[in-house]
Each structure stands twice: as C-alpha cells, then as structure tokens.
Amino acid sequence: MPFCPKCCAEYDEGYSVCSDCGCGLVDQLPAPPEEPTPHAMHPVLLYSTDDLNSKILTNILEQEGIPVLARSKTLAGDYVSIYSGYSVYGKKLYVDQADLSRAREILENFLAVETPEDESQEDMSSRRLRKRALTLFLIFFGIPLGSAFVIWIIGLLSRFFV
CATH class of the missing domain: 3.30.70 (Alpha-Beta Plaits)
Structure with missing residues (x-):
C-alpha cells in the first residue's frame, strides 16, 4: 500500500498522488528521526x-x-x-x-560555621540554658495565661452581644 511521505496518509493500490497535500506516494514511509535521549540521572x-x-x-x-x-x-x-x-x-x-x-x-x-573567637563555651551554654528556661516558662505559664485571657475576653464580648 502506498503512503504519503509528507502527511503519512495511507492509500489503496492504484493511487500515485496524495489528495491532501499533492505529494507523490511511496511504498514505505521513511523511518522517523531518533530523538536524542536526555541525560539519565544516577x-x-x-x-x-x-x-x-x-x-x-x-x-x-x-x-x-x-x-x-x-x-x-x-x-x-x-x-x-x-x-x-x-x-x-x-x-x-x-x-x-x-x-x-x-x-x-x-x-x-x-x-561551614565559624564561632566567634571572643565567645567562650560558657557563654554559649549559658545562652542555651536561658533559651530553655524561657521556652519552659512560655509553655507552662504563657500558654495557660494566654488561653485564660482569651476565654475572659470571649466572656466579656458575649455579654454585649447576647
């Protein structure tokens, strides 16, 4: 069966020209060009x-x-x-x-992290200790007091809108 090399349409025997693009028909389509394979990542x-x-x-x-x-x-x-x-x-x-x-x-x-030469290990450990103390203070006092404050505000606002 003949094929059109331009639009790849297939025709019955006896036809010699493509009705779509006007090209001459061939017995076999040319092989498609190989696409370059992308670099595979390892x-x-x-x-x-x-x-x-x-x-x-x-x-x-x-x-x-x-x-x-x-x-x-x-x-x-x-x-x-x-x-x-x-x-x-x-x-x-x-x-x-x-x-x-x-x-x-x-x-x-x-x-690469360089520590300043004037800062001693004791200063760094005391800073860490202060950070931990502040974190514990916020967890045990800040969050409950903040929650109580929000509940108090909601209670006040509910009196005005009810």
Whole structure:
C-alpha cells in the first residue's frame, strides 16, 4: 500500500498522488528521526536534613546548576507534608553521580560555621540554658495565661452581644 511521505496518509493500490497535500506516494514511509535521549540521572545520596534546610540547600545547589532530587525520609513524611505543608521526618537530597563532588564542596562551604573567637563555651551554654528556661516558662505559664485571657475576653464580648 502506498503512503504519503509528507502527511503519512495511507492509500489503496492504484493511487500515485496524495489528495491532501499533492505529494507523490511511496511504498514505505521513511523511518522517523531518533530523538536524542536526555541525560539519565544516577542519583546518589548527598545529604539528609530537616524539611526547611532541605529547601534552602536545594535552592543553593540549583542556583549553581546542580539538579537535586529531594525525597521524604519515610512514606509518613509525605502524608504529613500533604496535610500540614511541613514534614517533621525531613528529607534526603540526591544529586547526579557526576555532580556529587562539586555538590559536596558547595555544601561544605555553605555549612561551614565559624564561632566567634571572643565567645567562650560558657557563654554559649549559658545562652542555651536561658533559651530553655524561657521556652519552659512560655509553655507552662504563657500558654495557660494566654488561653485564660482569651476565654475572659470571649466572656466579656458575649455579654454585649447576647
């Protein structure tokens, strides 16, 4: 059966010209050109971190032209993320095997934290202790007092609108 090489229409025997485009018919269609295959990623685990830091690190690596695949550490992390928008389980960051050494170098430079020389370890531990004390104070006193205040305000407002 003859075919049109331009529009790929199939014709019965006896026809020699395509009725749609006017091209001469051929016995076989030419093979379609092969599309170049995209570079396949060979993912390698680069880093495991919490959800917020994974977004920051992913952004840094993508700005450097390194594609990153971020996956939840557990399946439950995906469900929690869908429900609340944030996963407490964290993420695993994967990069292509070819980009692994460059990605590690970028993250090492970014994650390198220098402590100021004038700040001693005692100052840091006392600051941590103060933060913990403030957190405990807010949990045990701030939240109950704030809740009592809101209930009191609702009680006052309900007197005016009832």
